[in-house]
Amino acid sequence: MRLADWTEIGRMDELGRMDSPVHRLDPRAKVLVSLVFIVLVMSFPRYEISALVPFLFYPVGLIALARIPMRHIMKKMLIAAPFALLIGLVNPLFDRQPMCSVGPLELSGGWVSFISILFRFVLTVSAALALVAGTGMYRLGAGLERLGLPRVFAMQLLFLYRYLFVISDEAARIMRGVRLRSVGSGALGLRVYGSLVGQLLLRSMDRADRIYQAMVARGFDGEIRLLQQSVPGWCDAVFAGCSLILLGAARVWNLSDLLGIWLAGGVS
Amino acid sequence: MHMADALLSPAVGGTLWAVSGGLIAFCARKVKQTMQDHLVPLMGVMGAFVFAGQMINFSIPGTGSSGHLCGGLMLAILLGPWAAFLVIASILTIQSLFFADGGVLALGCNIFNMGFLPVFVAYPLYKLITKGRHGSPLAWAASIVSAVIGLVLGAFGVVLETTASGISELPFGSFVLVMLPIHLAIGLVEGLATATVVSFVFRARPEILQAEPEAGIRIRPILVGLAVAALVIGGAFSWFASTHPDGLEWSVVRVSGSEEVAGSNAEIHQHLAGFQRKVAFLPDYGFKAGEAEEEACDAWPSVSAGATVSGLVGGSLTLGLVVLTGLALRLRPVRQAK
Amino acid sequence: MSIPAVAVYDLSYAYPDGTEALRGITFTVEPGLAVALVGANGAGKSTLLQHLNGGLFNARQGEVRIGETVVSRKSVSLVRHAVGMVFQDSDDQLFMPTVAEDVAFGPLNAGLSSEEVERRVESALERVGMTQVRERPPYRLSAGEKRAVAIASVLAMEPEVLVMDEPSANLDPRARRRLIELLRSFGHTRIIATHDLELAVEVCSRVIVLDEGRVVADGPMVGILNDEALMEEHGLERPHILRHMHPHT
Numbered sequence A: 001m002r003l004a005d006w007t008e009i010g011r012m013d014e015l016g017r018m019d020s021p022v023h024r025l026d027p028r029a030k031v032l033v034s035l036v037f038i039v040l041v042m043s044f045p046r047y048e049i050s051a052l053v054p055f056l057f058y059p060v061g062l063i064a065l066a067r068i069p070m071r072h073i074m075k076k077m078l079i080a081a082p083f084a085l086l087i088g089l090v091n092p093l094f095d096r097q098p099m100c101s102v103g104p105l106e107l108s109g110g111w112v113s114f115i116s117i118l119f120r121f122v123l124t125v126s127a128a129l130a131l132v133a134g135t136g137m138y139r140l141g142a143g144l145e146r147l148g149l150p151r152v153f154a155m156q157l158l159f160l161y162r163y164l165f166v167i168s169d170e171a172a173r174i175m176r177g178v179r180l181r182s183v184g185s186g187a188l189g190l191r192v193y194g195s196l197v198g199q200l201l202l203r204s205m206d207r208a209d210r211i212y213q214a215m216v217a218r219g220f221d222g223e224i225r226l227l228q229q230s231v232p233g234w235c236d237a238v239f240a241g242c243s244l245i246l247l248g249a250a251r252v253w254n255l256s257d258l259l260g261i262w263l264a265g266g267v268s
Numbered sequence B: 001m002h003m004a005d006a007l008l009s010p011a012v013g014g015t016l017w018a019v020s021g022g023l024i025a026f027c028a029r030k031v032k033q034t035m036q037d038h039l040v041p042l043m044g045v046m047g048a049f050v051f052a053g054q055m056i057n058f059s060i061p062g063t064g065s066s067g068h069l070c071g072g073l074m075l076a077i078l079l080g081p082w083a084a085f086l087v088i089a090s091i092l093t094i095q096s097l098f099f100a101d102g103g104v105l106a107l108g109c110n111i112f113n114m115g116f117l118p119v120f121v122a123y124p125l126y127k128l129i130t131k132g133r134h135g136s137p138l139a140w141a142a143s144i145v146s147a148v149i150g151l152v153l154g155a156f157g158v159v160l161e162t163t164a165s166g167i168s169e170l171p172f173g174s175f176v177l178v179m180l181p182i183h184l185a186i187g188l189v190e191g192l193a194t195a196t197v198v199s200f201v202f203r204a205r206p207e208i209l210q211a212e213p214e215a216g217i218r219i220r221p222i223l224v225g226l227a228v229a230a231l232v233i234g235g236a237f238s239w240f241a242s243t244h245p246d247g248l249e250w251s252v253v254r255v256s257g258s259e260e261v262a263g264s265n266a267e268i269h270q271h272l273a274g275f276q277r278k279v280a281f282l283p284d285y286g287f288k289a290g291e292a293e294e295e296a297c298d299a300w301p302s303v304s305a306g307a308t309v310s311g312l313v314g315g316s317l318t319l320g321l322v323v324l325t326g327l328a329l330r331l332r333p334v335r336q337a338k
Numbered sequence C: 001m002s003i004p005a006v007a008v009y010d011l012s013y014a015y016p017d018g019t020e021a022l023r024g025i026t027f028t029v030e031p032g033l034a035v036a037l038v039g040a041n042g043a044g045k046s047t048l049l050q051h052l053n054g055g056l057f058n059a060r061q062g063e064v065r066i067g068e069t070v071v072s073r074k075s076v077s078l079v080r081h082a083v084g085m086v087f088q089d090s091d092d093q094l095f096m097p098t099v100a101e102d103v104a105f106g107p108l109n110a111g112l113s114s115e116e117v118e119r120r121v122e123s124a125l126e127r128v129g130m131t132q133v134r135e136r137p138p139y140r141l142s143a144g145e146k147r148a149v150a151i152a153s154v155l156a157m158e159p160e161v162l163v164m165d166e167p168s169a170n171l172d173p174r175a176r177r178r179l180i181e182l183l184r185s186f187g188h189t190r191i192i193a194t195h196d197l198e199l200a201v202e203v204c205s206r207v208i209v210l211d212e213g214r215v216v217a218d219g220p221m222v223g224i225l226n227d228e229a230l231m232e233e234h235g236l237e238r239p240h241i242l243r244h245m246h247p248h249t
């Protein structure tokens, strides 16, 4: 976790608190559609590319409607890419069966499946990022809880999110103190490391204790209650219904192919 | 190492989602049952601590590089297994949602690999060895051994899940050969970091570690859980194996006349494959994806050039449409945010 | 004479590690009065405040009464609704994901209807002038806003007694000024632990000086704070502001 990562979380958090048609949708509708989207995308055979293209409409639509800067999502995808890229790049090495040719260029099965892996990566990652940036962690957590996520889990997830910045500020303070007193690189000897992280740990536990005191002082009895959330409206139903139908259609029919065939038929 | 969506088939991802989801529900009930109200804020703050603690690095003795705490074993030592599992699951959830580390479909796998294995396999081992003597040389050894075992098992999980999904072409054996040494090293670092921090805490505030988080875990339910998980996963595996007995490997050999196709790279492949035949307990079994793919495989050679071209043209056009739609949606007048 | 809003009789308390934080504290506070609790670090102020809110009652000696209620294991939830506690670090107190959820936390625990909860959230936020940050997450607020919201989260429980631990710590001058005005405007019984003697002078009419877990002085603000010998003996400093306020200096 580097400092840049923290600003990233902050940025996502800001995006999640904006106001847009996407943000106003019920989180449960968005979660449901996004899950279906991801499963459908992953369910394609591994040499599929063209049928995946229409699926781009979903994340791109969400991102555009939610006014999330496309650049931001792209940057995050680039950072997350290496592992999928690395494993995917092995495919062209092992699978050299020629599969299709584009003009003079002959593509092996490995390259096709590699491109397909990249495509899936772009689709699923952008959909997940769009979901978070277009919903916000709090609404997402509350929505998941209403979808049946165990309450204890949902609540400590929200606590984790709430205290991320507080604890990381403390960690940053500790590190500043160390840097002021030491010369050379940031990496520490094991002994110093143990006492710094240990101190951070003890402070965190003390804080948890004070938070618990504060909760008890306001009548906490083991059950955390949230404010009444809005009920899903027809907007949410329309969004979920249309998205699911369109996604289903794109899974059943290769829409790109159909478009190509239709165009070719029209021309000839 | 985070398992990634792009390498995962829905069946494998779904199976592990179900396993991890069940574990979350189970652990949540356990935490609720212990009626330790203070645990919920403590869990949240400890999750934040693990995130924040990763800002602090130490130089790994004998190498030029530096490492930090991942925290799985540490959380189990401090919070007990049930709560620790939930905290790790939420850390991974945040990572997948905010950093696209892994991804949503792969979250189940990641929770299993990095939550279940360290907490319910490595931690009991740690407890068994240390018997509460934190800070002793024995505890150092225990923490290193169990961290290594937890991480190596996790890496093994990644390999199994990837292979079972059949999206990646990477042979099982060579994947294992790549992953295991890396995770052996990461495990060493993790064990060292955990032991250092735990012994600091033990010296400063021994009562934190002495207060056993809960009655302790009984080994039997965990073994039962492991067995069930193994059965479920094994079942999923054998289902794949049976729907797809030979996989692509065979067809590649048949179609391309095998070894001659590839030049120098094939040598590596052969080498690795040979080694793997000696090492791996599973032969290089092409657990490839489901039926849909089988059709596609069979269909491919007979696909006419026209279909490929239409796919290409249609695909590019669709892509263009996507871009246009995105731009159009964005050009709407900005409504003032509140 | 009316029943005191808060009454403490011979209260002693030692932490589990053996630290004797309170040694025989006795005082009463009349309803509607504002009392400052001053004393050097470690004098026992925070520990005392926790007792008033129904904390730490396990290992204590002596008696604490809130109105007619004796604080005990049975009455503790009643006491927690009657005494609102504002903690020293607002980050500890604002633990919910949004300001509105945080202010609603107490009323929801009290089992109020959702309309009543909504009314209380709205009026508490209005009282402290923070309606505009309603949907914001607490960590996005300034220190002054955090403090105001923390006070709102306590006001929403409509307590009779407000107990505050160093409310002006970490505030910039303007936020501190607004806090003072806010505290002056309340009609609740207020017990405020503070190092900020100027705030104490402006808000409170009476002061209790603690040292090493004992009450060493208790009386009208101006008289005690002007007693330079007493103040110095207990690690305090006579506030500057009094030099202009008191005719005999």
Ligand SMILES: Nc1ncnc2c1ncn2[C@@H]1O[C@H](COP(=O)(O)OP(=O)(O)O)[C@@H](O)[C@H]1O
Pocket: C015, C016, C017, C019, C020, C021, C039, C040, C041, C042, C043, C044, C045, C046, C047, C048
């Ligand atoms: N949780 C605790 N465990 C043990 N001792 C404590 C604890 N909290 C406070 N103390 C001790 O109790 C005494 C009173 O502390 P406190 O009430 O916080 O003082 P103040 O708020 O006036 O600075 C101090 O000596 C302090 O060290």
Ligand SMILES: [Mg+2]
Pocket: C045, C046, C047, C165
């Ligand atoms: Mg104090």
